[in-house]
Amino acid sequence: MDTSVARPELLLVADAVAREKAISREEILEAMEQAIQKAGRAKYGHEKDIRAIIDRKTGEVRLSRWTEVVEEVENEASQIPYKIALKIQPDIKVGEYLIDPLPPIDFGRIAAQTAKQVIVQRVRECERNRQYEDFKDRIGEIVNGTVKRTEYGNLLVEIGSVEALLRRDELIPRENFRNSERVRAYICDVRKEPRGPQIFLSRTHPAFLAKLFAQEVPEIYDGIIEIKAVARDPGSRAKMAVISKDSTIDPVGACVGVRGSRVQAVVQELQGEKIDIIPWSGQAATFVVNALAPAEVTKVVMDEEAGRVEVVVPDDQLSLAIGRRGQNVRLASQLTRWDIDILTETEESDRRQEEFRRRSAIFAEELDVDDVIAGLLVTEGFHTIEELAFADPQELAEIEGFDANIAQELVQRAEECLEKQHRSLDEKRQALGVSDELVELDCFTPQMLILLGEKGVKTLDDLADLASDELIEILGADAIDEETANAIIMQAREHWFEEEGSEESQNKE
Structure with a gap:
């Protein structure tokens, strides 16, 4: 057969x-x-x-x-x-x-x-x-397509023989496309799904603006000018930070072009979106000042641990610095990745004076000194009684208006005040029933021990029963981090393991 x-x-x-x-x-x-x-x-x-x-x-x-x-x-x-x-x-x-x-x-x-x-x-x-293989490596590219149809506000865009999705929330506000119209968009994601590869497009992505400039500015395409950061409020305003690797080329001028020709080409594509092009700086304070343009800045105070920056502007520049509905400061914050607080010179002066009065009052009351001496201590940079207690009397005596006797007396009074505060806190701790075992851990300040006692954490077993997030909630996220909290709790649990070990040895005997 x-x-x-x-x-x-x-x-x-x-x-x-x-x-x-x-x-x-x-x-x-x-x-x-x-x-x-x-x-x-x-x-x-x-x-x-x-x-x-x-x-x-x-x-x-x-x-x-x-x-x-x-x-x-x-x-x-x-x-x-x-x-x-x-x-x-x-x-x-x-x-x-x-x-x-x-x-x-x-x-x-x-x-x-x-x-x-x-x-x-x-x-x-x-x-x-x-x-999928053709498009998976094309994430980050700009493509030209034709609108095939509209479904619930979302556009299905034909790119060659492939359909891509341009969602309504990825379109610039007030932007409308009709069937068969050409559209330019940024490939932001490609996913392999059972019904086939899903290609997602965007016209609001910050990288879309950067790629448009790369097409319009040869220096960016060639790598001479680098776009370091982009922040957008699609359809309204954008900020872009640039830097030049060639000192002879102005990065801002190159992106703007002759009579604004280059930047205008991008603005037209983005439906009139205003674009601020600013020079990037490795110095965070300088970068923040540049990012807040066109507003003028008179003073910058950085808090690196908290990731916050306080900016002081002239009184008449406040509305310009904040921008319409907070747009300018919001975009500057996104661009620099710093939380920006804006104060006027008047507000900053009033706050500084209030802080000076508050600290002076504390020194005058706790050390039993007059306002002049208290004011001199604050002016010299002393913030707390504890700082004064650990100060060197000889350095303190060099302050104008002080001598060795005054300096020695101030340090002694600060030490006595600190000791009195510790005694008071210790009495309060004992009244709350917080055991000496927690004190011997040498992990908590007197104020922390009182906070623990007020929340019912009074013994080693109470502390050992806590989870790290519970301990952080009691003491505050500013006082302790997760790693330290875990270490403290494990230290409190050591006596459990010691007791288990002794019981096992007794059983063997």
Whole structure:
């Protein structure tokens, strides 16, 4: 019996489909083999291992049944005992297959339809995989496409033979596109999903603005000018920080172009979005000042630990620095990645004077000195009684208006005041019932011990039962971090392990 049939037309079909769908001929032939296998299993039994092979040169189709040789049969349809297989093929081994050729299938209407569905499905999968492979490395590029249709405000954009999604929230406000209109957008994400690759576009992404400038400014494309940061309020305003690697080239001027030609080309694409181009600086304070342009800044105070910066501006520059609905300061904050607080010179002066009065009053009351001496201490930079208690009397005596006796007396009074405060706090701790064991840990200030006592944490066991986030909540995030909290709790739990160890040793005895 002839167990194969030559079908040269299969090769012609495979070549034609491969050219049309831009996928490989081999993938089309594999899809055909799967279709023939499915038809074979429908005829001979779905539980059987039926395989089809198409000769890549002649188009000859060979259908066969594969039976695995095993020691113990679990599936009689696709497996055969080793002892029986030896009688059929003496040199066969366990794990190999007996291959029985099958006669070619006469495709009926239903079988042909099933085969067509399998081939179409496989071709679609190959096409989707190709599309994903083509676009997965194109994230961050700008593409031109045509609006195919609109669904609930979202645009389906055709890029070649691929559809991409431009969501409504990724469109610039008040921007409308009609079907068949050209649109330029930024590829922000490519995902591989069951229904095919999903390509997501954006016109509001900060990188879209940067890529547009790279297309308009040759110096950016060549790497001479680098865009360091971008912040956008899409459709309204944007800020972009640039730096030049060539000292002879002005980065801001190059991006603006002759009579603003380069920046205007980008502004038109972004529906009139105003763009502030500022020079980037490695000095955080200078960068913040530049970012707040066009407002003038008179003073900058940085708090690196908190990531905050306090900016003082002239009274008449406040509205300009904040911007409409806080837009200018918000964009500057996004650009510099610092939290920016803006004060006028009057507000800053009033606050400084209030702080001076408050600290002077504390020194005058606690040290029993007059306002002049208290004011001199604050002016010299003393913030707390504790700082004064640990000060060097000789350095203190060098302050104008002080002598050695006054300096010694001030330090002594500060020490006595500090000791009195500690005694008062210790009495309060004892009244709350906080044990000395917590004091001996040497991890907490007197104020912290009182906070613990007020929350019912009075013994080592109470502390050991806490989680790190609970301890941080009691003491405050400014007073303790997670790593320190974990270390303190583990230290409090050490006595548990010691007790367990002693109990185990006693049991062994």
